[in-house]
Amino acid sequence: MTSWQTLAVRAYLRATRKKRYRTVEAGRRSLAVALPAAPLPDELRSRATTVPLAGGELVTLRPAVAGGPGTLVNLHGGAFVNGIQPQHWTFVAHLADATGREVQVARYPLAPAHVVSDARTFLAALHERLVPDGPVHLLGDSAGGTLALLHAQRHAGDGTVAGLTLIAPWLDLSLGNPAIDAVERRDPWLTRAGMRPIAEHWAAGADLTDPAVSPLYGDLSRLPPTAVFVGSHDICRPDCERLVALAPPTADLALHVEPGSPHDYPLLPTPEGRRARDAVAAHVLRTLRPA
Numbered sequence: 001m002t003s004w005q006t007l008a009v010r011a012y013l014r015a016t017r018k019k020r021y022r023t024v025e026a027g028r029r030s031l032a033v034a035l036p037a038a039p040l041p042d043e044l045r046s047r048a049t050t051v052p053l054a055g056g057e058l059v060t061l062r063p064a065v066a067g068g069p070g071t072l073v074n075l076h077g078g079a080f081v082n083g084i085q086p087q088h089w090t091f092v093a094h095l096a097d098a099t100g101r102e103v104q105v106a107r108y109p110l111a112p113a114h115v116v117s118d119a120r121t122f123l124a125a126l127h128e129r130l131v132p133d134g135p136v137h138l139l140g141d142s143a144g145g146t147l148a149l150l151h152a153q154r155h156a157g158d159g160t161v162a163g164l165t166l167i168a169p170w171l172d173l174s175l176g177n178p179a180i181d182a183v184e185r186r187d188p189w190l191t192r193a194g195m196r197p198i199a200e201h202w203a204a205g206a207d208l209t210d211p212a213v214s215p216l217y218g219d220l221s222r223l224p225p226t227a228v229f230v231g232s233h234d235i236c237r238p239d240c241e242r243l244v245a246l247a248p249p250t251a252d253l254a255l256h257v258e259p260g261s262p263h264d265y266p267l268l269p270t271p272e273g274r275r276a277r278d279a280v281a282a283h284v285l286r287t288l289r290p291a
Helices: 004-016 024-032 042-047 086-099 116-133 143-154 180-184 192-203 237-246 271-288
Strands: 048-053 056-061 071-075 102-107 136-141 161-167 226-231 253-258
Touching: 004 271, 024 192, 042 048, 042 086, 048 116, 056 086, 056 116, 071 086, 071 116, 071 143, 086 102, 086 136, 086 271, 102 116, 116 143, 136 143, 136 271, 143 161, 161 271, 180 237, 226 237, 226 271, 237 253, 253 271
Parallel strands: 071 102, 071 136, 136 161, 161 226, 226 253
Antiparallel strands: 048 056, 056 102
């Protein structure tokens, strides 16, 4: 049964966030006026180091107690436009402490000033910086999930990505899956109309189904161990289900669909979100555990 906390969050999102994406014009306004980045919380400052990187920045968050080898890379969501939000900081702090690993918070260049090619440049610089320290686990939510999967595909088979966690990833920027029709009516936050102008700007003239833009159309045959978390009331769900259908049967790929939950539910202060955060940490530890 869906918790009362999730029902309350859905009502809150419909009242406060849906308007940002309800129409094409609303999407254009959201592209022009982004949500600003939330500052690093005071209680985390003593555990964090920030350096500039290829048009963005990298925040290294250390765990309260170190627990073993391996590094996590987190790519935050926000439709490629919005800065990192308070719930992202809460999430990465939980991950650091639950796994005992450093979390590299990758604050990539955002639209409208930047486009997908700038994100690729940033990810290449990030890869070069982290590769000497060994394999990493990539995590991304929403638009960050898009970039995490694109990066994993780019380095498939080279041993540098030990595992992958995708939270409500935006897998196909065209949102052309007809199965989205039924879900869109229940999604309290996102619509295809509002997301379309953002996707077109981010793609910078490329077809929205180009595998370099939408990872659903890329190579899914050599993914690292992958876990996908998505709510049933999320327009991203049909493409998450399609990802599983397109991946080879031998793929180490698990899909978790939470009934009644909205977009990005593992980042929400709900019982469903807490369970998902624990499951994410368990998946990370499984992939980073020494052989």
